[in-house]
Amino acid sequence: MLDPELFRTLAQAGHKAASPDNLQAWRFEAVDGALHVHLPREGRLPTDVDDMFSLIGIGCAVENIVVAASAQGHTASVTVDRQPSAHGERIAIVTFAEGGEKDPLADVIDRRCTNRKPYATERMADDVAGRLESAAAAVGARVDLLHEDGERDRVGSLIADNDWIRMSHQPLHAELFDIFRLSAAEADRGDGLDLASLELPGAAGLFLRLVGKWPVARVLNAIGLAKGFAKGSGDAARASAAVGLITADTPDTAGYVASGRALQRIWLQAAADGMAMQPIGGLAQYLTKVEREPEGFLPEQAAHLRTLKDPFYALFPAAKDRTLGILFRVGVESGPPLGRSRRRPLDTVLVS
Numbered sequence: 001m002l003d004p005e006l007f008r009t010l011a012q013a014g015h016k017a018a019s020p021d022n023l024q025a026w027r028f029e030a031v032d033g034a035l036h037v038h039l040p041r042e043g044r045l046p047t048d049v050d051d052m053f054s055l056i057g058i059g060c061a062v063e064n065i066v067v068a069a070s071a072q073g074h075t076a077s078v079t080v081d082r083q084p085s086a087h088g089e090r091i092a093i094v095t096f097a098e099g100g101e102k103d104p105l106a107d108v109i110d111r112r113c114t115n116r117k118p119y120a121t122e123r124m125a126d127d128v129a130g131r132l133e134s135a136a137a138a139v140g141a142r143v144d145l146l147h148e149d150g151e152r153d154r155v156g157s158l159i160a161d162n163d164w165i166r167m168s169h170q171p172l173h174a175e176l177f178d179i180f181r182l183s184a185a186e187a188d189r190g191d192g193l194d195l196a197s198l199e200l201p202g203a204a205g206l207f208l209r210l211v212g213k214w215p216v217a218r219v220l221n222a223i224g225l226a227k228g229f230a231k232g233s234g235d236a237a238r239a240s241a242a243v244g245l246i247t248a249d250t251p252d253t254a255g256y257v258a259s260g261r262a263l264q265r266i267w268l269q270a271a272a273d274g275m276a277m278q279p280i281g282g283l284a285q286y287l288t289k290v291e292r293e294p295e296g297f298l299p300e301q302a303a304h305l306r307t308l309k310d311p312f313y314a315l316f317p318a319a320k321d322r323t324l325g326i327l328f329r330v331g332v333e334s335g336p337p338l339g340r341s342r343r344r345p346l347d348t349v350l351v352s
């Protein structure tokens with residue numbers, strides 16, 4: 001039997017992980033001596049493709065659990081075994097053996113957070129980059145880092161050229177505005193993206209409430225609203241030391257969980273090395289979705305997304321034979337985030 005206090009400590013660490021749009025789509029259950037991680041029905045993004053983002057989020061939680069277990073004197077082993085369960089789908093089983101060394105990354109679990117401010121653009125030292133690459137390899141994934149100004153410029157353009165689509169198609173727009181928490185009362189729900197974590201002042205809530213109405217967004221898109229939003233994402237990629245792409249060996253549940261574990265582990269390593277990070281989810285997700293579910297886009301959007309593939313793979317040639325996970329940017333922060341994302345109470349994600 002897993003000690004109840006240890007279970008709570010490890011579940012708490014899992015709950016501190018990154019998740020797509022801060023939806024915290026995970027449930028933790030103690031089963032005999034193991035910790036099961038479930039993907040619940042609620043909290044999945046309706047426009048995700050094959051639960052890619054949700055599974056990456058589960059991988060982030062799993063990695064935090066593994067790292068935290070080491071600080072409690074346990075060596076954790078992870079088995080990905082996706083099965084329907086009473087709590088949605090069980091995705092991973094984490095088992096524990098006594099002993100093993102403490103992973104120093106356990107000390108930065110609390111410090112890691114998304115920072116959406118600009119970062120310094122100075123190139124990171126080779127040993128720092130090497131540690132980020134090793135972090136991905138340690139969990140069976142791979143990261144490719146773009147360090148040169150010209151490369152970050154090119155990937156920034158691709159990101160901007162992708163992200164306007166999220167504002168320009170009604171189902172994608174609806175999903176985006178569903179996860180924004182535009183007032184203090186909405187933020188009190190403890191999930192989703194509040195204004196401060198998005199680096200926005202409180203007054204921005206009024207504007208976002210307006211463009212959250214699809215007819216308004218559609219009119220404003222005609223005069224450049226969506227492209228304006230997306231330009232910000234591209235500029236953020238430029239305002240960094242490097243942009244990384246995480247890829248996995250296989251296009252299945254295990255591959256996406258590995259990408260998530262890599263994202264979290266790289267992020268902890270970056271934090272330990274004094275750097276900030278921000279995932280940039282849209283591009284890898286839409287390049288995947290346009291292949292598997294092109295009907296999720298308008299025909300002209302699908303055609304446009306296909307034109308991004310060649311320049312994308314020119315930047316990341318090793319990704320051609322691998323499974324796309326997620327992009328991120330990393331660098332020394334220009335300041336702490338205006339606000340950190342909240343969490344729902346721990347008990348809401350525990351299965352008793």
Ligand SMILES: Cc1cc2nc3c(=O)[nH]c(=O)nc-3n(C[C@H](O)[C@H](O)[C@H](O)COP(=O)(O)O)c2cc1C
Nearest residue numbers: 018019020021022053056113114279280281282341
């Ligand atoms: C699969 C995935 C995709 C994400 N995509 C983005 C993104 O496109 N842009 C962004 O700013 N943050 C992105 N995030 C970061 C989450 O919004 C963030 O982890 C969540 O709000 C919790 O906040 P925290 O990381 O500060 O704990 C992503 C995270 C995950 C796991």
